[in-house]
Amino acid sequence: MQFSFIHPRKKEILSAEFRLMLFFFGVTMTMLILAYLFLVFKSYAYESDFKDSKQEISELNLQTKEINSDIDFVTMQKIKADEIFTTNTLMRDSMQNLFDLVPDKITVASVKMEKKSLVLYGISPNKEVYEYLLLAPLRSIFHHSYTTFYTMDNGWIHFVSTNYLDVEDGPK
Amino acid sequence: MSHLLRSRQMVYMLSASLILLLFVLLFSFLLLIPAGKDYRKNKIEYRKTSLELNEVQNFYETRLSTYKELQSQNIHIINAFDNTFDSKRFLAQSKSFFSSLSVSDATKTAVDGFLDVYEVNSTSLISSPTNFYEFVESLNRAESIVELNFPISMKIVDGGIQTDFCMKVYRIRELNKSKIVSE
Numbered sequence: 001m002q003f004s005f006i007h008p009r010k011k012e013i014l015s016a017e018f019r020l021m022l023f024f025f026g027v028t029m030t031m032l033i034l035a036y037l038f039l040v041f042k043s044y045a046y047e048s049d050f051k052d053s054k055q056e057i058s059e060l061n062l063q064t065k066e067i068n069s070d071i072d073f074v075t076m077q078k079i080k081a082d083e084i085f086t087t088n089t090l091m092r093d094s095m096q097n098l099f100d101l102v103p104d105k106i107t108v109a110s111v112k113m114e115k116k117s118l119v120l121y122g123i124s125p126n127k128e129v130y131e132y133l134l135l136a137p138l139r140s141i142f143h144h145s146y147t148t149f150y151t152m153d154n155g156w157i158h159f160v161s162t163n164y165l166d167v168e169d170g171p172k
Numbered sequence: 173m174s175h176l177l178r179s180r181q182m183v184y185m186l187s188a189s190l191i192l193l194l195f196v197l198l199f200s201f202l203l204l205i206p207a208g209k210d211y212r213k214n215k216i217e218y219r220k221t222s223l224e225l226n227e228v229q230n231f232y233e234t235r236l237s238t239y240k241e242l243q244s245q246n247i248h249i250i251n252a253f254d255n256t257f258d259s260k261r262f263l264a265q266s267k268s269f270f271s272s273l274s275v276s277d278a279t280k281t282a283v284d285g286f287l288d289v290y291e292v293n294s295t296s297l298i299s300s301p302t303n304f305y306e307f308v309e310s311l312n313r314a315e316s317i318v319e320l321n322f323p324i325s326m327k328i329v330d331g332g333i334q335t336d337f338c339m340k341v342y343r344i345r346e347l348n349k350s351k352i353v354s355e
Contacts, residue, residue, distance in 0.1 A: 015181045018188070025192045032199055039207040046214035053221040060228045067235045074242050074250060076286060077344075081249040084319045084342065085312045091320045092308040099301050110327040 103133040118142065120161040123152070130159055138163050249317070257290060257316045257341040265314070269307035271297040271332050278341050290341040291321075297332045304335060317342040 014022075098118070102108050106129065110121040118138075124130035127149060139145050142163035150158040243250065257278040267273055278290035298304050304326075311318045319340040327334045 014184065018181055018184055021185060022188060025188060028192065029195060029199075032196065032204065036199070036204050036207055039204070039211045043207065043211040043214045046211070046218040050214060050218040050221050053218065053225045057221070057225050057228050060225075060232045064228070064232045064235055067232070067239050071235065071239050071242060073286075074239070074246055077249055077253050078242075078246050080285075080287065080342070081246075081253070081317055084317055088308055088311050088318075088320050092305050095301065095308075095324075096305055108328075111325065113322060113324045115322045 101134065101137045103129075105129050106134055116165040118161075118163045120159075120163075122159055122161075124157050124159055126155075127157055130157065135161070248313075252315060252317045253287070253342065253344045255316045256343065257292065257318075259292070261315065262318075266307060266310065269298070269303045269310065271299055273297075275339075283345065284342070286345055287342045288345050290343065292318075292339045292341055294337050294339060296335045296337075297329070298335055299332045301326075301333065304333075311339075 095113070098111070098113075099108075102122075106122055106124045108120055108122040110119075112119040120134075120138075122134075124134070130147070130149075135145060135147060138161065143166045144164040146162045148160045148162075152158055259275045259277055262275060263273060273294065273296040276293045278292050280288055281291045282289040298307075308320050311320060319342070321338045321340045324335070324337040
């Protein structure tokens with residue numbers, strides 16, 4: 001016996017439209033959760049990189065400080081070495097100038113150089129030659145010059161020339 | 173009957189929409205927005221630090237290259253200040269300037285800033301003052317930092333000029349470098 005001309009439709013609790021809507025809702029929620037996870041992960045990554053960078057900055061600052069200290073130390077050594085090298089060069093030039101001062105007619109037998117004084121022992125044909133050719137240039141260098149003469153048997157003179165610079169001042 | 177079913181579906185849909193709306197609002201305000209703020213804050217801080225790191229790195233590299241350049245230009249001085257004065261080596265290196273040369277052992281006499289100062293006395297025989305000038309010039313190339321010092325005496329003797337002189341040898345004090353620099 002048949003009561004209807006159509007077949008009965010299968011009844012469903014959730015309609016197709018509702019299921020489709022739930023699917024899109026699910027997609028929306030998943031996207032929101034993924035966006036949240038992305039933000040949390042990236043935020044953590046930035047924070048971690050930030051801490052690493054801070055640590056690196058601190059280490060680099062420390063190393064820079066050490067290098068600055070090394071630079072200062074090498075600079076100090078260079079300045080001191082330059083002073084010493086200049087002193088050596090000046091000493092050499094002073095000695096060279098001193099020996100250049102001595103004329104051929106005068107023979108210097110002995111020289112004693114101190115920081116502020118010079119003592120010369122030598123032989124000169126006579127007093128005038130000594131005074132004109134050696135004492136005059138010595139007086140232009142030193143503040144005080146004293147000379148003692150001894151006459152030798154052959155008529156030449158033996159001289160001891162003592163020359164001083166004032167303690168406070170350098171050469172004239 | 174169909175109308176009833178349809179209205180039930182509408183209730184489901186409305187309920188689901190309300191739940192979604194509630195979820196979106198709660199999720200956004202409680203989690204997503206604070207996470208976004210944290211992300212933004214951390215990103216800005218990282219970028220700032222990154223810029224600072226670049227500057228510090230560049231400065232470090234500049235200082236390092238300055239140091240290396242300075243070190244390579246002054247390698248002789250640095251080594252010479254580190255070397256201990258060896259009288260035998262000094263004699264061997266300087267004997268060409270003298271007919272004879274003898275030097276005493278280095279005796280520590282003073283401290284000059286970051287340096288220990290040693291004194292060395294020397295007696296020599298030279299054939300001409302020129303040899304002595306050359307010797308003094310060679311001191312600036314010696315293995316140690318050596319300074320010619322007073323008193324210097326020269327006397328004509330048989331066979332040449334007897335020269336007595338004093339030298340100061342400088343050596344870096346055995347101290348912590350940073351302490352030396354701060355001094």
